[in-house]
Every structure is written in structure tokens, then in C-alpha cells.
Amino acid sequence: MLGAKEAGNQTEIIFIRDKKINYCVACDGCKRNGGSCVQKDDMAEVLEKMIAADVIVMATPVYFYTMDAQMKTLIDRTYSRYTEISSKEIYFIVTAANSRKQAMERTIEGFRGFTSCLSGAKEKGIVYGTGAWNKGDIKGLPAMKQAYEMGKNV
Numbered sequence: 609m610l611g612a613k614e615a616g617n618q619t620e621i622i623f624i625r626d627k628k629i630n631y632c633v634a635c636d637g638c639k640r641n642g643g644s645c646v647q648k649d650d651m652a653e654v655l656e657k658m659i660a661a662d663v664i665v666m667a668t669p670v671y672f673y674t675m676d677a678q679m680k681t682l683i684d685r686t687y688s689r690y691t692e693i694s695s696k697e698i699y700f701i702v703t704a705a706n707s708r709k710q711a712m713e714r715t716i717e718g719f720r721g722f723t724s725c726l727s728g729a730k731e732k733g734i735v736y737g738t739g740a741w742n743k744g745d746i747k748g749l750p751a752m753k754q755a756y757e758m759g760k761n762v
């Protein structure tokens with residue numbers, strides 16, 4: 609993020625934990641009313657930003673060898689307008705206590721399940737934040753520098 613900003617890009621971090629995003633309940637209300645979800649929460653604003661962005665960076669900790677529930681909930685709620693999230697450059701950032709990259713494959717495949725549904729999405733990079741167990745651990749790890757460099761080259 610810092611790297612991307614320093615390179616002159618307009619950036620914004622959205623912390624999903626600060627947002628109220630309910631589950632998709634598959635009511636298909638959005639399909640009947642032109643793509644507007646019947647649930648009135650913070651997802652409409654997040655979706656607008658995803659649709660407007662050139663680049664989307666998706667970040668999650670590994671929870672039981674897949675993405676966290678907050679991220680999955682957000683992905684499911686793109687259902688109403690995911691066809692409009694087109695031609696994006698996509699990056700993934702994943703952290704885990706485990707020190708092996710392979711421990712993140714299922715999480716990354718989960719992300720790809722989503723991005724494979726987006727038209728014209730190009731996967732551009734992955735940051736593997738391995739060996740990050742406790743809060744702050746990541747600061748001393750190579751993933752921080754990698755994320756910075758990746759950001760600079762966006």
C-alpha cells in the first residue's frame with residue numbers, strides 16, 4: 609500500500625472488520641431489481657469501490673487453511689454486481705502462522721475461485737506472509753518488504 613502510494617497511485621485500504629457486511633442469503637432479489645442487494649449495509653459502498661478500482665488487493669489471514677470468514681462473506685456479497693468488477697489487476701496477501709508457502713495454497717485457490725468469475729481479471733502477484741503467528745510478527749518478516757516492492761511496481 610505504501611509502495612503503491614509512493615509510486616503516485618491513489619490508494620485506499622478497507623478493513624472489512626470495520627464494515628457491517630451481512631451474509632448473502634441467495635434470495636436473488638438483486639437479480640429481480642437490476643443488481644441492487646436488498647440488504648442495506650456497508651456492502652454497497654465497498655462494491656462501488658471494487659467496481660471503480662483499477663487494482664484490487666485481497667488480504668486475509670489463514671484460518672483453518674482457508675480464508676477468514678469476513679473475506680468470504682464479502683466475496684459472496686459481490687454476487688449482486690460481480691459482473692461489473694471487470695478488467696482488474698489482482699494481488700493477494702496471505703498471512704499464516706505456518707512457515708511453509710504450501711500451507712497457503714488452499715487459501716489462494718479460494719481467492720482464485722472468486723477471481724476466475726471476474727471478466728478480464730489478471731492475477732499480478734502474491735505476498736506469502738508465512739511465519740506470522742502473533743500481532744506484529746509480520747513486521748520483521750520479508751513479506752513486508754515484498755509487499756512494499758510489489759506496491760511500487762503496480
Ligand SMILES: Cc1cc2nc3c(=O)[nH]c(=O)nc-3n(C[C@H](O)[C@H](O)[C@H](O)COP(=O)(O)O)c2cc1C
Nearest residue numbers: 669670671672673703704705706711740741742743
Ligand atoms: C481462527 C484461527 C485459525 C487459524 N488457523 C490457522 C491455520 O490453519 N494455519 C496457520 O498457519 N495459522 C492459522 N492461524 C494463525 C493465523 O493465520 C495468524 O495468526 C495470522 O496470519 C496473523 O495475521 P493477522 O495478524 O493479520 O490476523 C489461525 C488463527 C486463528 C485466529
